[in-house]
Amino acid sequence: MTNNRRLLLCMPHMSGNEMKFIEEAMRGNWAVPMGPHVDAFERALEEFLGLEGTGKRVVALSAGTAALHLALVACGVGPGDEVICQSMTFAASCNPVRYVGATPVFVDSENVTWNIDPSLLDRAISERISLTNRKPKAIIIVHLYGMPAQVEEIRAVADKYAIPVIEDAAEAFGSNYGGQAAGTFGDFGVLSFNGNKMITTSGGGALIVPDEATRRRVIYYATQARDGYPYYHHTEVGYNYRLSNISACIGLGQMTVLNQHLEHHRRVHEIYGELFASEPRIMLSGNPTEKYDANFWLSTILLSRELSIKGREDAYVQPTENAVGGAAAVTRQASDVHSTCEPSVDVEALRLRLSRLNIETRPLWKPMHRQPVFAECPAYVSGTAETLFERGLCLPSGPDIAPDDQKFIVNSILDSIN
Numbered sequence: 001m002t003n004n005r006r007l008l009l010c011m012p013h014m015s016g017n018e019m020k021f022i023e024e025a026m027r028g029n030w031a032v033p034m035g036p037h038v039d040a041f042e043r044a045l046e047e048f049l050g051l052e053g054t055g056k057r058v059v060a061l062s063a064g065t066a067a068l069h070l071a072l073v074a075c076g077v078g079p080g081d082e083v084i085c086q087s088m089t090f091a092a093s094c095n096p097v098r099y100v101g102a103t104p105v106f107v108d109s110e111n112v113t114w115n116i117d118p119s120l121l122d123r124a125i126s127e128r129i130s131l132t133n134r135k136p137k138a139i140i141i142v143h144l145y146g147m148p149a150q151v152e153e154i155r156a157v158a159d160k161y162a163i164p165v166i167e168d169a170a171e172a173f174g175s176n177y178g179g180q181a182a183g184t185f186g187d188f189g190v191l192s193f194n195g196n197k198m199i200t201t202s203g204g205g206a207l208i209v210p211d212e213a214t215r216r217r218v219i220y221y222a223t224q225a226r227d228g229y230p231y232y233h234h235t236e237v238g239y240n241y242r243l244s245n246i247s248a249c250i251g252l253g254q255m256t257v258l259n260q261h262l263e264h265h266r267r268v269h270e271i272y273g274e275l276f277a278s279e280p281r282i283m284l285s286g287n288p289t290e291k292y293d294a295n296f297w298l299s300t301i302l303l304s305r306e307l308s309i310k311g312r313e314d315a316y317v318q319p320t321e322n323a324v325g326g327a328a329a330v331t332r333q334a335s336d337v338h339s340t341c342e343p344s345v346d347v348e349a350l351r352l353r354l355s356r357l358n359i360e361t362r363p364l365w366k367p368m369h370r371q372p373v374f375a376e377c378p379a380y381v382s383g384t385a386e387t388l389f390e391r392g393l394c395l396p397s398g399p400d401i402a403p404d405d406q407k408f409i410v411n412s413i414l415d416s417i418n
Ligand SMILES: *Cc1c(COP(=O)(O)O)cnc(C)c1O
Pocket: 062, 063, 064, 065, 066, 089, 090, 092, 093, 142, 168, 170, 171, 191, 192, 193, 194, 203, 204, 205
């Protein structure tokens, strides 16, 4: 049996209210990168995140990547600086470190939440200080697949050295730790509303900032750093990073179904848990303690070394099309790091089998310290991220995935095991 409809990881889903807000904006001629819907979207985000009384504010931006960039600018990161970054993540977490001319220093994950290892973080910072005589300027942590990092332990290390924390919560909108929203633990928090995230603005993001003064400063940088003169006068380099008012309309529509989306993703995870319960060699990742309340943006599994997948003989990792349609990785050489850090043959065999059944799965994020583009950067490595990358797979988890689809997915996986 094959599915007619391809089951994808996470597709956008509209509430039906988006057009109402867009029409309202068009009637008021608010088709600009500011306006009442941007303001309303920011207030809605602040309310959802429970920011009232904390002093924290939200600035809506054109992308999560832009939010990370402006967080680094606000932290005063510049050429020659070092920024600690979780290695196991999407490249967007650390590319902005390069935008400001700084060097990312990668730190490996612990194997409970798959996020930055607090004790390795401590070691990395103290070693950077003794090697360079300077403190890293910031720490970028990530809540992968919506699972909160060990925020208390990370905060303790960050406070010990007085280094600001930038929390990349792009995948963790709606996740909580100890009842507090992901994105609100760091000095700065980053959200993404890209098409595949928990909600979409068709492309967009937000920066959670510590106070009103920083909010003004971030908006200033996001709008070309224009000084207060009747003519255009600039003392600093700015950016064009504000969210469009039309995108904010989509965001306002999405906020009306955010709780439904969160319920859905958590329910999908619960059902995967039930369906995999009989197979101990497939490990579904889950909340490690009751303090953790992941949004389960994507449900993820690890394949035990004790299983083998049918057809593994034919499975070797082949370059796939890259985002612009060209063949990726054609310039790779045999000695490339890729040859020693890739998904296991079982993961690839399973991915190919499922793909033939019209089920999309994807390996976990390939660690940044194994990416050719960051090969020169310092890295503090325990091997955890590489092992996760070798053994892990993301499963379809989006709003269009029904319980019957999940049964088909899990049965297909169980049928694939020798
Ligand atoms: C999606 C994502 C981003 C980037 O967000 P955009 O809105 O696409 O720029 C950053 N970090 C992580 C971990 C992400 O998954």
